[in-house]
Every structure is written in C-alpha cells, then in structure tokens.
Amino acid sequence: MNIVLLSGGSGKRLWPLSNDIRSKQFIKIFKNLDGSYESMVQRVYRQIKNMDADAVITIATSKTQVSAIHNQLGEEVGISVEPCRRDTFPAIALAASYLHDVKGIQEHEAIVVCPVDPYVNEDYFQAVQELSHQAETGQANLVLMGIEPTYPSEKYGYIIPTDNQSFSKVETFKEKPDRKTAETYIRQGALWNSGVFAFQLKYLLDKSHELMDYVNYQDLFERYESLPRISFDYAVAEKEKNIQAMRFQGQWKDLGTWNTLSEAMEEPAIGKVIMDESCENVHVVNEMDVPVLAMGLKDIVIGASSEGILISDKAQSSFIKPYVDSISQQIMFAEKSWGLYKVIDVAEDALTVKITLNPGEQMNYHSHKNRDEVWVVINGTGRTIVEGAERRVKSGDVILMQAEDRHTIMADSVLTLIEIQLGAEISTQDKQKFKLEGEE
C-alpha cells in the first residue's frame, strides 16, 4: 500500500504545547506500554506499519516540520517537502509526482491520502487498505472513506451517497451544515468526510498536468511558489462524477482541541503534576521542570510549556484560537534536526537558551550579523569549530563567538550547552549558513 500522510497545521488550538514550529501532531501525549510517550504522527506511523510492514509511507509537509518528522520517525520515512504552503491540491500533486518520479511507483498503483492526526484503532487502517484495493479495481476514479456519524455535528463536511451499501456512489458533498440540516443529512444516510481518499496514481498525475503546467517532480518543486492556492476538494473532488464512498463505523476522533485531546489521554496527568482527591475530570500536561498543583478542579484542562500556561474549562477550550493569536512572543522551544532548543531567559539585549545536541549530530556552520554568542558546555563532549579553528570541548568549557564569526558544534555524546546571545537586535532571521571544508 502507498499512503501519503498530510502533515500540516499551525499550533494555535493546542497552545502552549504546540507553537508556530511544533504542530499538534508532534506532541508526545500517548502512553506506550513501556511507559514512554508517542505523538500522533508516531502513533499513526506505527499503526500503519503494524498492519502492513511493507507500506510505502510518504509524509507531505512543509520545510519547518522536516526535522521533527525525522526525529520522531527516523531517517527512513519518505518526505515530500512543500517549499511553501499552497493548500492541499498542489501538496498532493507534488507528493504524487514524488512517488512516481523519485520513488518509481507505477501509474496503475493506488495511493491513499490520509490526514496525519486522526485518533483511531487498527480497524481504521484495515479500512484504509480496503479503500486502496477498491481504487486499484478502477471502478471509480476516487474512493472516499466516510465515517458513520454518531451525532449531528456542525464541525464536519458530509458525503451524501446514493445508497446504504458499504461502497456507494457519491451523489454530492455538503459543507459544514447547521445542526438541523445535519440531522436531515444523517436521516438520508450521509457520512462525515474523513479527509481520507484513494485513487490510481495515473488519475492524479493526469489531473495535475491538466491543471498545472510542469514537466516532472523537480520542475513542479521549483515552480511551487507560483502555483495557485487551491484545495483538493475544490480542484478535484467536487468536479469528479465517478466517486465512491466507503462506510467506516469504527473509532475515529479528530484531536483538534484540548477537549478531544484530553479524552484520548490514557491517564490524567503527564509530567510533574500533583492533583488532590477532589479533582474530577481534570487533565494536565506539564512540560515545565517545576510542578503543577491542581486542587478542587472539575472538567478542566491544564497545559504548561516554555510558551506559557493554559487553564481552561474543557468545553471552553475549543474557543482558544483568538486568545492565542493575541499573544506575541518569540518561539520558546523547537525540535531541531540536531536536538532541542529551549529559551530559558529573555532579557533586554540578551537571550539565554538551553541547547541539547543528540549524539553524532551537529549544527550548521553559521554566523550572525548582529549578535555575539557565548557557549558554556554543561554536559557531554564534542568539538567546536569557530572561524575554522577546531577544538575538543567538554563540560565547563566556554566558547566565545563575536558577531560574524562562523561557528558550529558537533556532539560525540548527548551534549548540553547554555547559549547566551548578546546584542540589540537578536532575531532568528539573523543567520548565514556556510559550508565546512570538505562539505558538499
């Protein structure tokens, strides 16, 4: 099976655990049997591999998520990187070209496109596989997975099929309706649109060439910025006459809000948390180093990270977005290709950051125009290069870098350092990258 996972999203609705760099699918919130935690993307990846060890999984995502994906899924996973955001149709077209031109997938093979963040069980991916088989038969150009509605939700789009068979021809799509209209749809046998669909690769390549002018994957990648912002639903699904929908009745949850996320937590608290006995239906995720003490609370979610602290009534938490939009501060933590970055102090003309490099990893060789930096190694061993001069470093060593000095650090073991940035104009934009001698 070939599966394309769409990994998008900003980080507003699950603030402060998500931010502009870490989307919700990377929050480690699901407990494994061994006591560790996995993220939405790790859970989905594991579930697919459990069902079909040979599945070819490609993640369609933006540049900003590549480091997090490799950190969480390893180097093996295929990634189709969107140079910028251009909505789902260009993203799926790019992934399709990648599968054909780079991965050598044959045109008659089926591709399933699936959001990266449904909270589901194994039966869901069995259904995904059936969807793939159905697309291979060629009976329809597009095969959708519809979810049997459990209530007249106003949050989802609806698929109206012509009958109640497990595979039905699709009559029409309806956008998010009001409650009353949703009730009418459900009486007519309508399904929620899960965002999962399958097609033969040739179908999508043809559509792509029909709608966009490009030669192959590399060409499409280079032109990406000039492509129109257009959704797959609008560009393809709504215009296609030959569509089938498959009914799925198993568990399917959209973990888009703190409320739904907390329902999927195996235990009420993650991190340093103390709850008194009078707490009822309280969920806490604390990524800070200091404890959270919760007393006498009911139906509350609490999230704490370097970005800030959320305390919300569960139902109310779905209205979080405008409040998070009103917060303007720099990114306080980030998962990098080489490890972790966490701001620990913000002062006038100075920023203090804790940096953890994974063994064998290194930063880019880079410089800053407008700031000096001081590194104090607090744990581990490695090497630094500053203006071409290499030096072995260990805990207690101090490395000084003036503005414009090119510098990097390589970790032998896990290497932790405190970085102090000094200057009147500190900005993440202020970074020039260089090649080290011998690098290509």
Added chain:
Amino acid sequence: MNIVLLSGGSGKRLWPLSNDIRSKQFIKIFKNLDGSYESMVQRVYRQIKNMDADAVITIATSKTQVSAIHNQLGEEVGISVEPCRRDTFPAIALAASYLHDVKGIQEHEAIVVCPVDPYVNEDYFQAVQELSHQAETGQANLVLMGIEPTYPSEKYGYIIPTDNQSFSKVETFKEKPDRKTAETYIRQGALWNSGVFAFQLKYLLDKSHELMDYVNYQDLFERYESLPRISFDYAVAEKEKNIQAMRFQGQWKDLGTWNTLSEAMEEPAIGKVIMDESCENVHVVNEMDVPVLAMGLKDIVIGASSEGILISDKAQSSFIKPYVDSISQQIMFAEKSWGLYKVIDVAEDALTVKITLNPGEQMNYHSHKNRDEVWVVINGTGRTIVEGAERRVKSGDVILMQAEDRHTIMADSVLTLIEIQLGAEISTQDKQKFKLEGEE
C-alpha cells in the same frame, strides 16, 4: 508609639509565590495608586507611618528575612534579628531588650506587639494607638486588641471579657473552638484574639529576667539558641491576672490562604494574564515571564512562579499545606541583600541562575568547595574580584571561577548576569565567606 512587628512564617500556604526563603508578607500583591505593587509588610509599614510619622517600628524576625526587609522597607527600619527560631516569648523578650538597650526606649513607655500580616485599614492603627495609650496608663499589665467576630470561626482563639465595654477586664482565653462552642462564646460577648497586645516596657523586661537568665540585649542575643521554645501566650498572657481587652470592629483580615489573599486583590490579575469573558471570580498572580491563559473558570485562584504552578478552587486552597510539603526541590528564587537570584535551568551536574545586582551593591567575597562557576554579564557594568585580581566588567564579559577560587562582583549600575554552576555536588550550603582587603 513603639511598635514591634512580628515577621515569621514559612511559605507553605501561599505556594508557589512564597517559598522557604520568601514568606507571604513579602509577596507584592497590593496595587498602589501609581500602578506599582506593595507587599503586606510594605502596606502595614506605610499605614503605621501615615498615622504616626514618628512611630518607632522594629521588626522582630529571623536572619533569613533581613535582606528582604531592607530591600522592601529601606535601611532605616529597626530589625531585632533572632539568631534562630525560639517561638514568640524569646522573640518578644529579645525585641524588648533591643528597644531598651540599643534604642534607649524608657521603661515606662508602652510597646505594641503586632503581627506583620493583617490586612487592615487606617482605623486599625488608630486602635493600635489607643491600645498603646491604654498601656501607658498602667491600668492593666497587658492590653489586648480583640476583634468583634463576624461569624463563629474555628480558626481563631477567643478572648472572654467580663463585660461589653470598649475596654474590659479579660476573664479567660479559649483556644480554637468547634463551631458550636464558638457560637456560645460569641453569645457571651467573646472576641477573636488578633495577636495584637501592648504593655509597658518595664513589665516585659521584668517578666523576661524572671523567666530567663541574662544580663542585657547582647547577652540575650548570644544565649538565644539555648532559650526554651515557648509562646508569649503560654509564658505570659495565660498567667497574667491583670489584663484588659479592647474591642475593634473595623476591617481585619488574616491573609493566610490563597482564598483570603485573592479577596484583598484590587484587580483579578497580576502579571502576564489573559482571561476570557466567561471567567467568574478568578484571581491570577503570574510571576513567570510567559503568559497564563484562563478560559471558562469559576471560583479559581492561579499562582505561577519559578517554584511551580498552583491552580485551585478557592475554598479548596486552604488545604494546600500537605501537598506543598510533598514537593521537594531546591529554592528557585530568592530576594538577596544585593538583588535577585532566580534559577532558570536545572540539569545534571549543572545549575543556571539569573542574578540581578542593584546599583552599588555587591556579593560577599566567597568561594565554593565543590563547584566551578562561569559568569556571563548580560547587562550593566561593575567590577569583579577573583582571587584578589580586580577587573572592570560589562555586558558580554565572561568570568571563570574554579572551585576554591574566592570571588565577588560589585555593580555600578543595575547589573545582570547568567551564572552557570558546574559540579556533581551543587548545594547552597557549599559557601565559605572571606573578608576583602580593607574590610572589617
């Protein structure tokens, strides 16, 4: 008027704003007209000085609070420092000796003893002044201030007077009763014991010499550790036959819990706080640099500091102590004589601290046996001395100290630095102090 303010207390009940070093009376929580905030001790000090600019105010406290008191009240305030904790009778005896032997207060003058943390208005200190005048008349050996009860509280001791006059002879004292007994007391005209009392200095000096063997203030100070732990109530009040109580009917609040503290807040939020419109009766004190977002909460207090985060139902907050007792971590912030100390990162074998020195201030000249230290100055100018070698420092300068190196820093302007402590056994106990050349 001579007034002794008793400033004791650990920091459990108002965690995380208070800790083992910062007692609740130093939390800046009351808004001034100019938009700044004052603490309980600052508010009480200001109220006394407003009423009687010539009042001689002495704060009886332990060594650990001296820096905070000077920082908040200035260098002028009299402090009677208890070398260790020995309950209220030795503390009051020491303060009385200090007033007589050091401050030259005459034996016939009245002294009022008062807790440092009542939340009161000006009328309270007018009553305190009346209490002082009454003690001066010598009609009774001890004059107490009793509070007219507003409900049958189980939290307070009760004074049973012989009649309902504004000054009455005291018949007896009753310890914290149950609700039913409290109701009976109140029907009998009983008063809450406010902990405020007045006497002529001679009375207390006589009692002190009667119960403890010492010559003068200096001698008592030196013997302090060998004194018995005994309360003033037990040693003096309960045995004294000639006591009067004065009735006070004005506002009097004991800000001992988050619930009562929040009632005294002028506005619902201090610090970076966003509350949505659906919050009702919510109070937030956020001393962190990152925002707190509160949504859909009712009757909740939230406190956040470097120590941790409390979210509690208001009524439930009075049961906080055992939960705070269960938290074991190092002190995360402290107000020092020279400025502020805040832990910003805790790692294995390393601690990162942000240190702010006030202009003209300096640390003790000191060394550590078991840790190296690195200072990176991030703001301001000053001088460092390391092993006798003096050096001018400014933002960006790095100072290295090996274990055993004697070191200090003096601030010209406000001086901020990041201190990185490195070693396997980092402890606040690991500190040896030295004199600088020319110091006495």
